[in-house]
Amino acid sequence: xxxxxxKTQSATATAQWEPNIVAFLCNWCSxxxxxxxxxxxxxxxANIRIVRVPCSGRVDPMFVLKSxxxxxxxxxxxxxxxxxxxxxxxxxxxxxxxxxxxxxxxxLGIDPQRFRMSWVSAAEGAKWSSxxxxxTEEARKLGPFKHYPxxxxxxxxxxxxxxxx
Amino acid sequence: MATLTIDGRQAEAxxxxxxxxxxxxxxxDIPTLCYHRAVAPVGACRVCVVxxxxxxxxxxxxACAYPALDGLVVETDTEAxxxxxxMTLELLLARAPNxxxxxxxxxxxxxxxxxxxxxxxxxxxxxxxxxxxxxxxxPASTCFAGRGVQREVSTPYKLLSDVCIGCGACAYVCPTxxxxxxEFCSHPLEKIPNEFNCGYDSRTPIHIPxxxxxxxxxxxxxxxxxxxKTGGCGACKTIxxxxxxxxxxxxxxxxxxxxxxxxxxxxxxxxxxxxxxYGYGRYPDVVTSLEFERMVSASGPTDGALRRPSTGxxxxxxxxxxxxxxxxxxxxxxxxxxxxxxxxTAKHAILYxxxxxxxxxxxxxxxxxxxGKNYEEFVRRVVKEKVATYLRGRVSKVYPRGGKLxxxxxxxxxxxxxxxxxxxxxxxxxxxxxSGVRELAQKLRIGYDQHGFLSEAHPKLKPVETNTAGVFxxxxxxxxxxxxxxxxxxxxxxxxxxGLITHDRLTRExxxxxxxxxxxxxxxxxxxVCAYGAIGPREIRDRRGNLVATIAHINEGLCxxxxxxxxxxxxxxxxxxxxxxxxxxxxxxxxxxxxxxxx
Numbered sequence: 001x002x003x004x005x006x007k008t009q010s011a012t013a014t015a016q017w018e019p020n021i022v023a024f025l026c027n028w029c030s031x032x033x034x035x036x037x038x039x040x041x042x043x044x045x046a047n048i049r050i051v052r053v054p055c056s057g058r059v060d061p062m063f064v065l066k067s068x069x070x071x072x073x074x075x076x077x078x079x080x081x082x083x084x085x086x087x088x089x090x091x092x093x094x095x096x097x098x099x100x101x102x103x104x105x106x107x108l109g110i111d112p113q114r115f116r117m118s119w120v121s122a123a124e125g126a127k128w129s130s131x132x133x134x135x136t137e138e139a140r141k142l143g144p145f146k147h148y149p150x151x152x153x154x155x156x157x158x159x160x161x162x163x164x165x
Numbered sequence: 166m167a168t169l170t171i172d173g174r175q176a177e178a179x180x181x182x183x184x185x186x187x188x189x190x191x192x193x194d195i196p197t198l199c200y201h202r203a204v205a206p207v208g209a210c211r212v213c214v215v216x217x218x219x220x221x222x223x224x225x226x227x228a229c230a231y232p233a234l235d236g237l238v239v240e241t242d243t244e245a246x247x248x249x250x251x252m253t254l255e256l257l258l259a260r261a262p263n264x265x266x267x268x269x270x271x272x273x274x275x276x277x278x279x280x281x282x283x284x285x286x287x288x289x290x291x292x293x294x295x296x297x298x299x300x301x302x303x304p305a306s307t308c309f310a311g312r313g314v315q316r317e318v319s320t321p322y323k324l325l326s327d328v329c330i331g332c333g334a335c336a337y338v339c340p341t342x343x344x345x346x347x348e349f350c351s352h353p354l355e356k357i358p359n360e361f362n363c364g365y366d367s368r369t370p371i372h373i374p375x376x377x378x379x380x381x382x383x384x385x386x387x388x389x390x391x392x393x394k395t396g397g398c399g400a401c402k403t404i405x406x407x408x409x410x411x412x413x414x415x416x417x418x419x420x421x422x423x424x425x426x427x428x429x430x431x432x433x434x435x436x437x438x439x440x441x442x443y444g445y446g447r448y449p450d451v452v453t454s455l456e457f458e459r460m461v462s463a464s465g466p467t468d469g470a471l472r473r474p475s476t477g478x479x480x481x482x483x484x485x486x487x488x489x490x491x492x493x494x495x496x497x498x499x500x501x502x503x504x505x506x507x508x509x510t511a512k513h514a515i516l517y518x519x520x521x522x523x524x525x526x527x528x529x530x531x532x533x534x535x536x537g538k539n540y541e542e543f544v545r546r547v548v549k550e551k552v553a554t555y556l557r558g559r560v561s562k563v564y565p566r567g568g569k570l571x572x573x574x575x576x577x578x579x580x581x582x583x584x585x586x587x588x589x590x591x592x593x594x595x596x597x598x599x600s601g602v603r604e605l606a607q608k609l610r611i612g613y614d615q616h617g618f619l620s621e622a623h624p625k626l627k628p629v630e631t632n633t634a635g636v637f638x639x640x641x642x643x644x645x646x647x648x649x650x651x652x653x654x655x656x657x658x659x660x661x662x663x664g665l666i667t668h669d670r671l672t673r674e675x676x677x678x679x680x681x682x683x684x685x686x687x688x689x690x691x692x693x694v695c696a697y698g699a700i701g702p703r704e705i706r707d708r709r710g711n712l713v714a715t716i717a718h719i720n721e722g723l724c725x726x727x728x729x730x731x732x733x734x735x736x737x738x739x740x741x742x743x744x745x746x747x748x749x750x751x752x753x754x755x756x757x758x759x760x761x762x763x764x
Contacts, residue, residue, distance in 0.1 A: 022757050028632045029612065032620075039624060049756035054676065054744055057694075058728030063753055070757030086610055086632055087727035088696040097732070122632070123614030 057090030199291030
C-alpha cells in the first residue's frame with residue numbers, strides 16, 4: 001500500500017517536473033534580444049530564469065556551479081556574437097574560460113550537456129526564442145538534475161546541503 | 166604702375182596688364198572669343214576691339230592683347246567700336262552660322278547675315294585650341310592646315326595624332342564648342358562614367374561629385390587623371406585663377422578627439438540583376454528607380470528629357486515594378502519593407518506624365534504602403550487622375566520583342582494574367598545598408614541586425630541612441646526611411662549629441678569596478694583583461710611615505726563596468742557596482758531552487 005502510494009507520488013512528481021533553467025545574459029545583446037522577443041511577441045517556454053550581467057565575461061564559473069548546486073537542471077550563458085562584444089573582448093574571455101570550465105564539469109559529476117552557451121544579438125528576438133525552446137527540449141531529455149542521488153535529494157531535485165540563507 | 170582712363174574712369178594697371186584685364190577690374194564688360202586667361206592673347210577674333218582716344222596713337226586696338234600703357238584714354242563703347250564689332254561678327258556669322266555663341270553675339274551687336282556663301286561648321290578659326298595644346302598641355306598635337314578659305318584646325322599631315330593625350334583641354338576652351346578631341350587622337354579616348362548620373366553621361370577626371378556636394382569643390386580622380394597617369398597635362402593647375410590645385414596633396418589620416426559620433430552611413434540599392442527574370446543589366450531599357458530619377462532630373466544627364474537608353478526616344482509606355490527584393494523571405498531578397506518605394510514610384514508616375522503627355526504608366530505592386538502625412542492622398546491622386554494604372558500582383562518575366570519589352574505579370578484583383586508591351590521598365594529595388602557598415606559598427610562597438618542595419622539602444626524609448634554612449638544614429642543606416650523621417654532622426658541625434666557635450670561634467674552609469682584595497686595583492690591579472698586600459702597601479706604608503714604595496718586602481722572615467730576584471734581576480738578584490746558577487750549569488754540562489762519553477 002505504502003509502496004504503491006510512494007510510486008504514485010513519484011509518478012505525479014515526474015509528471016509535474018518542469019526543467020528549471022538558469023540563464024546568464026549579457027546586458028547589451030542577449031538580454032536585449034530577449035527583450036525584443038517579448039516585444040515582438042515571440043513565445044518561448046517559461047522554464048528559463050534570467051540573470052542579467054553586464055557582459056558574458058562577467059560570468060564567473062562559480063555562478064554556474066552555484067546554480068547547479070541550488071537545483072538548476074540546466075545553465076545557459078548567452079552573449080554578443082564573437083566580434084560584436086559591447087566591451088570589445090568580454091565574450092572572447094567568456095568563451096575561453098567557460099569552454100575550459102565545461103571540460104571540467106564531468107570531473108565534478110555534472111553532465112557537460114547541462115551547460116550551454118549561445119550568441120544572441122539584440123536584433124535576434126526570434127533566435128532567442130528558438131534557443132530557449134531548444135535548450136528546454138534538451139533539458140527535458142536529460143531529465144531532472146540529481147547530483148549524488150545516493151545521498152538522497154532535498155525533494156526538489158537539489159541534493160546539496162542548503163547553504164544558510 | 167600705370168594710370169589710365171577707361172570709359173572716363175581712372176584705373177591703375179600693373180606692369181604687363183592688358184586693357185582687357187584692367188577693364189575687368191573696373192567691371193566693364195568687353196566681349197571676347199579667342200581669349201583665354203591661361204594662354205597668351207593673339208587678338209585673332211577682334212570682337213574685343215576698343216578705341217584709344219588719347220594718350221597714344223588713336224584708333225581701334227584689341228583689348229585682349231593691347232598693353233595698359235600709362236596715360237592712355239580708352240573708350241569701350243563708341244560708334245566706331247560698335248561698328249567694328251558688328252562687321253567682325255557679320256563675317257564670323259557667315260563662317261559659322263551654327264555656333265550659338267556667335268548668333269547670340271551677332272544679335273547683341275546688330276550683325277546681320279551677309280549675302281556670302283555660308284560656312285557649315287561652328288569653327289571660327291581663332292586657334293585657341295591649338296594655343297592651349299601648345300602652351301599649356303605641351304604636345305602641340307593640333308595645328309592649322311590649309312590656307313585662306315581652306316584653313317582649318319587639323320593635325321600635322323592630317324594624321325591622327327599619337328602625341329595627343331586626350332586631355333580635352335581644346336574642347337574645354339573652344340568658344341563655340343566645335344572641337345571633339347576624338348577626331349585628332351589616334352588612340353580611343355576613354356569616357357569616365359559619371360557615377361552621380363548612374364553612368365548615363367561622362368565626367369572629367371577633375372570634377373565636382375554632384376551638384377549639391379558639401380564642400381562644393383572639385384576633386385581629382387587620380388585613377389583617371391592624365392597628370393597622375395603620365396605626369397603630363399597639368400591644365401587645371403595652369404588655368405585655375407585661385408591657384409588651388411595641388412598635385413602633391415595626398416590622403417591623410419586625421420585624428421580628431423570628439424565627444425559624440427553620429428552614424429549616418431545611408432543605404433545602397435540591392436542590385437536587381439540577381440533577379441534574372443526582370444532582365445536588368447541585359448536589356449538597356451530596364452532601369453532602377455534611381456536611374457529613372459536621374460533621367461527625369463532637370464540636372465540629370467539629359468537635362469530632364471526622358472529618353473529610352475536603347476533608342477534615345479521618349480518611352481510611350483513605362484511599367485514600374487515595386488518590391489524588387491523587398492518583403493521577400495528568400496535570399497537574395499530582404500524580408501523587410503523598403504518603405505520609400507511606394508511613394509517615389511507614385512512620384513515617378515507623375516513625373517513621367519509631365520515629360521511624356523501621351524505616355525502610359527503601369528505600376529505593379531504588392532500593397533500600397535502610403536503611411537505618412539499627405540502620402541495616402543498623393544497616391545489616391547495618382548490613381549484617381551489616371552496618371553498610372555495600378556495592378557496588384559507580381560511580374561514573372563520581362564523579355565524583349567519587336568523593340569519593346571513584354572512584361573508578363575499577374576493581376577490578382579481581376580484574377581487574370583496581364584501582358585504589357587512596355588518601352589521602359591523601372592525596378593523599385595530594395596534598400597540595404599551601405600557596404601562596410603558592419604566593420605564600422607564593430608569599430609564603434611555598436612550593434613547591427615542580420616541585414617546590417619544599426620541597432621538602436623531601445624526600439625521605443627531610445628530610438629536614436631546606440632548601446633555605446635556618445636554614438637547616435639540617423640537615417641537609413643538605422644532602417645529604411647524617407648527624407649522627413651531621416652531629417653527628424655538626424656535632428657534628434659544632433660540634439661542628443663549637443664545634450665551630451667554641453668555639460669561641464671560628464672554624467673555616466675555608476676556601475677563600474679571598485680578595487681578592495683585591503684585584499685588586492687597587486688598581481689595585475691586584471692590589467693591584462695581590461696579592454697579600456699582603465700586599470701593601473703596605485704601605490705599604498707604608510708604615514709612616513711614608505712611604500713607598503715602597489716595594488717590595482719580603476720580609473721572611473723575609463724571603466725565601462727564589463728566585469729572581466731572581477732572574474733579574473735583570484736582574490737576577489739574587484740567588484741562591479743550593481744553586479745557584485747553577493748548580489749548575483751543572491752539572485753542565483755533565489756531562482757535556482759525548486760520554488761522558481763514554472764509549475
